[in-house]
Amino acid sequence: MATRPRIKDVAEYAGVSPKTVSNVINDFEHVSEHTRAAVREAIEALGYRVNLAGRQLRQGRTGMIALAVPELDVAYFSELAKHVMAAADRRGRTVLLHQTGGVRERELSALHGFDAQFTDGIILSPLSLTPRDLATRDTRLPVVLLGERQAPGAVDHVGIDNVAAAREATEHLLARGRRTIAIVGGAVRGRQGTDRLRTKGYRSALRAARIPFAPGLVVPVEHYHWQDGARAAAALLDRRPRPDALLCLNDHLALGALRALHEAGLRAPDDLDVVGFDDIEASRFSVPSLTTIAPDKESIADVAVSLLIDRIDRPGAEHAIDRLVGHRLAVRESSGERA
Amino acid sequence: MATRPRIKDVAEYAGVSPKTVSNVINDFEHVSEHTRAAVREAIEALGYRVNLAGRQLRQGRTGMIALAVPELDVAYFSELAKHVMAAADRRGRTVLLHQTGGVRERELSALHGFDAQFTDGIILSPLSLTPRDLATRDTRLPVVLLGERQAPGAVDHVGIDNVAAAREATEHLLARGRRTIAIVGGAVRGRQGTDRLRTKGYRSALRAARIPFAPGLVVPVEHYHWQDGARAAAALLDRRPRPDALLCLNDHLALGALRALHEAGLRAPDDLDVVGFDDIEASRFSVPSLTTIAPDKESIADVAVSLLIDRIDRPGAEHAIDRLVGHRLAVRESSGERA
DNA sequence: GTGCCATGCTATATCGATGTAACAAGCTGC
DNA sequence: GCAGCTTGTTACATCGATATAGCATGGCAC
Numbered sequence: 001m002a003t004r005p006r007i008k009d010v011a012e013y014a015g016v017s018p019k020t021v022s023n024v025i026n027d028f029e030h031v032s033e034h035t036r037a038a039v040r041e042a043i044e045a046l047g048y049r050v051n052l053a054g055r056q057l058r059q060g061r062t063g064m065i066a067l068a069v070p071e072l073d074v075a076y077f078s079e080l081a082k083h084v085m086a087a088a089d090r091r092g093r094t095v096l097l098h099q100t101g102g103v104r105e106r107e108l109s110a111l112h113g114f115d116a117q118f119t120d121g122i123i124l125s126p127l128s129l130t131p132r133d134l135a136t137r138d139t140r141l142p143v144v145l146l147g148e149r150q151a152p153g154a155v156d157h158v159g160i161d162n163v164a165a166a167r168e169a170t171e172h173l174l175a176r177g178r179r180t181i182a183i184v185g186g187a188v189r190g191r192q193g194t195d196r197l198r199t200k201g202y203r204s205a206l207r208a209a210r211i212p213f214a215p216g217l218v219v220p221v222e223h224y225h226w227q228d229g230a231r232a233a234a235a236l237l238d239r240r241p242r243p244d245a246l247l248c249l250n251d252h253l254a255l256g257a258l259r260a261l262h263e264a265g266l267r268a269p270d271d272l273d274v275v276g277f278d279d280i281e282a283s284r285f286s287v288p289s290l291t292t293i294a295p296d297k298e299s300i301a302d303v304a305v306s307l308l309i310d311r312i313d314r315p316g317a318e319h320a321i322d323r324l325v326g327h328r329l330a331v332r333e334s335s336g337e338r339a
Numbered sequence: 340m341a342t343r344p345r346i347k348d349v350a351e352y353a354g355v356s357p358k359t360v361s362n363v364i365n366d367f368e369h370v371s372e373h374t375r376a377a378v379r380e381a382i383e384a385l386g387y388r389v390n391l392a393g394r395q396l397r398q399g400r401t402g403m404i405a406l407a408v409p410e411l412d413v414a415y416f417s418e419l420a421k422h423v424m425a426a427a428d429r430r431g432r433t434v435l436l437h438q439t440g441g442v443r444e445r446e447l448s449a450l451h452g453f454d455a456q457f458t459d460g461i462i463l464s465p466l467s468l469t470p471r472d473l474a475t476r477d478t479r480l481p482v483v484l485l486g487e488r489q490a491p492g493a494v495d496h497v498g499i500d501n502v503a504a505a506r507e508a509t510e511h512l513l514a515r516g517r518r519t520i521a522i523v524g525g526a527v528r529g530r531q532g533t534d535r536l537r538t539k540g541y542r543s544a545l546r547a548a549r550i551p552f553a554p555g556l557v558v559p560v561e562h563y564h565w566q567d568g569a570r571a572a573a574a575l576l577d578r579r580p581r582p583d584a585l586l587c588l589n590d591h592l593a594l595g596a597l598r599a600l601h602e603a604g605l606r607a608p609d610d611l612d613v614v615g616f617d618d619i620e621a622s623r624f625s626v627p628s629l630t631t632i633a634p635d636k637e638s639i640a641d642v643a644v645s646l647l648i649d650r651i652d653r654p655g656a657e658h659a660i661d662r663l664v665g666h667r668l669a670v671r672e673s674s675g676e677r678a
Numbered sequence: 679g680t681g682c683c684a685t686g687c688t689a690t691a692t693c694g695a696t697g698t699a700a701c702a703a704g705c706t707g708c
Numbered sequence: 709g710c711a712g713c714t715t716g717t718t719a720c721a722t723c724g725a726t727a728t729a730g731c732a733t734g735g736c737a738c
Contacts, residue, residue, distance in 0.1 A: 004479070006724055006725085007724065007725060007726095008724080008725095016687075016688085017687070017688045017689075018688090018724090018725080018726090019688065019689085019725095019726070019727090020686085020687060020688075022725065022726055022727095023686095023687085023726095025725095026726085030684085030686060030687085031686070031687085032685090032686065032687090035686080035687080049456075050724090050725075051396075051456070051723090051725070052456040052457060052724095052725095053392050053395040053396040053401075053456070053457075053723080053724075053725085054396055054693090054723075054724030054725035054726085055724080055725050055726075056392040056693090056725090057390075057392040057393055057396050057692090057693045057694065057695090057723090057724075057725070057726095058692075058693050058724080058727080059693085059726070059727090060693080062392075062457075064457070072411060072417040072420050072421055073414065073417045073418050073420075073421050073620065075412065075414070075417075078411040078412045078414075078417045079412050081411050081412075081438075082410070082411055082412050082438065085438055096435055096436075097435075097436040099420075099421065099424055114388070114433070115433050117388075117390070117391045117392070118391060118392075118401075118403070118457050140343070225620065226620055226621065226623070226624040227624075230624060255621070255624060255625075256624050258626060259624040259625070259626060259628075262626045281412065281564065281565055282565065282594070282621055284565070285565040285566075285569060285594060285595055285598040286594075286598070286625070286626075287597060287598060287601045287625075287626050289598075345694055345695085346694065346695060346696095347694080347695095355718085356717070356718045356719075357694090357695080357696090357718095358695095358696070358697090358717080358718065358719085358720095359716085359717060359718075360695095361695065361696055361697095362696095362716095362717090364695095365696085369714090369715055369716060369717085370715095370716070370717085371715085371716065371717090374716080374717085389694090389695075390693085390694050390695070391694095391695095392693080392694075392695090393693070393694030393695035393696085393723090394694080394695055394696075395695090395723090396693090396695070396696095396722090396723045396724065396725085397694080397695050397697080397722075397723050398695080398696070398697090399723080
């Protein structure tokens with residue numbers, strides 16, 4: 001009792017060989033019902049549990065998959081993590097969660113590093129990784145990327161149509177008569193990431209409405225937190241002509257912007273409209289509630305886990321797969337009628 | 340190149356024995372400078388990385404610690420997770436994150452189960468675990484508990500003084516002249532958890548102010564999300580006499596309550612005060628911003644990681660340790676002056 | 679009855695690392 | 709000159725599981 005039982009102890013207790021115990025554990029078919037029962041009983045009696053280190057050493061598998069996101073306290077990622085864990089659970093896998101801070105070095109270490117070792121594959125939401133990093137990656141570890149499609153054809157990828165989503169959001173604002181639409185978190189030239197795609201969608205909607213693009217309305221941010229949104233919005237409100245809408249590239253930015261409006265004595269949607277991205281839980285309960293692009297997070301998680309497990313089970317399979325999942329515009333108070 | 344190099348390959352390349360390579364990797368002191376250099380070079384040349392499964396099997400250690408929380412999309416826990424990961428990182432450990440959903444079965448499995456295996460110890464924030472579960476626990480895995488002190492003397496524990504914190508928050512409301520203070524998420528008799536302690540603090544403040552305790556002002560909730568807070572607040576607003584303050588046992592509940600006030604055409608702090616717990620980032624940016632008890636999350640994380648690593652390094656050490664860390668009341672608009 | 683196959687099970691090697699014991703070489707002190 | 713110690717290194721066993729190969733047994737076809 002002092003030390004944990006090994007497969008050998010179970011074998012002795014049941015009067016069979018260790019391999020037979022292993023066969024029972026792994027549901028190998030050619031085991032007689034009688035032996036199977038005896039082994040099960042022994043396992044029960046001794047309270048035996050497989051030692052995963054031993055198993056991994058032998059089979060090279062752990063049954064765990066990694067999920068690496070920039071920041072867990074960005075609600076989009078914690079909500080996504082929840083869905084990924086649920087999806088993995090349904091398929092009998094455990095999720096190991098990593099936080100990269102969006103830093104290239106740590107994104108790389110999630111792919112190659114020490115931590116990656118206990119893992120059969122990884123779902124990675126990169127911010128700083130370059131296509132080159134992915135091309136030269138260690139091909140042993142199956143990878144599925146979330147977010148922007150970084151390396152077409154090289155790695156599996158799941159995401160929403162960011163260009164279309166941003167276009168829809170912008171069209172919604174235009175349809176409401178807004179003409180001076182700022183984009184908070186918008187991409188400056190050369191950046192990689194979903195911000196680039198969303199900025200593209202924003203510009204394409206403007207173009208279609210024959211509204212000239214004003215670079216001054218694109219405000220990049222360092223992080224995607226409330227504070228950054230509040231700061232960016234405060235600056236925009238001083239601008240003349242004042243924007244009549246803010247398209248914020250995530251909900252935290254948008255909620256921070258709402259706070260800045262409040263401090264400036266303004267209101268959405270009376271004085272200007274505010275729209276976010278991600279549909280985090282907070283966006284349904286803020287005052288005013290927030291219009292936002294709602295990506296189908298559950299599908300993203302589901303598809304990502306499926307793709308990854310496929311890669312793990314059939315290594316060296318076909319070409320990289322690219323899957324788009326749905327999104328919709330959830331119109332709420334911040335760009336709708338007064339409640 | 341096809342397959343990953345093993346320690347044996349490095350040994351051959353460097354012309355030494357595998358054990359010598361191991362000695363270099365583990366900074367064993369009695370290795371000549373010359374050999375050490377040769378081994379380092381070989382490691383570099385082959386791109387060798389230790390296989391953790393092999394190491395764990397031999398040493399029984401992984402260098403990873405687990406953190407198990409009820410829900411990652413409760414901001415308090417994702418913020419805490421961030422701090423724990425940072426603290427672990429500073430001490431050269433990696434964190435494996437689990438979500439229990441607050442369900443007893445999954446809290447148990449975090450302690451005993453499959454998942455706990457790649458882990459040298461666990462920091463657990465339990466919701467449903469009974470003291471009995473902890474007393475009969477598998478003593479091999481070092482544990483540090485967060486939240487309420489479940490099993491005094493049995494397991495290490497870190498937390499704030501929840502009774503005092505709730506008392507301070509209540510006193511603050513009383514000092515502002517509030518007399519009908521409801522407690523959202525308050526504990527009904529017999530429950531375990533921080534809600535019980537906080538309810539105790541609330542009652543003790545009322546008692547000191549000679550205000551009779553009204554059971555109808557204690558509203559339990561099922562979960563600790565916006566929605567539950569909104570629902571509970573909506574019900575309370577229909578009550579006569581209407582409460583003049585809501586003490587909500589976490590910030591999500593409080594933010595949901597603010598939303599419900601808004602929908603009822605009321606405002607904090609004009610019509611009633613609202614106070615939360617946890618000081619999540621959202622509480623500083625809501626409209627109105629939220630008065631809340633701010634636990635020192637960084638210290639909680641730091642102390643928890645320290646305690647756990649001590650337990651891991653010196654198993655079977657002294658008696659269980661109980662550490663209180665600081666908190667403060669952050670007074671903001673929801674119970675303060677108009678901005 | 680012989681040959682062949684499927685089934686049920688076992689003995690042994692192996693995954694990759696490290697602990698143990700042991701050994702060679704060099705140094706100290708007397 | 710030898711015991712006794714320290715240092716640098718190695719051979720081998722071992723952690724706990726599973727893959728492989730192989731040994732019995734029994735059934736079937738001919």
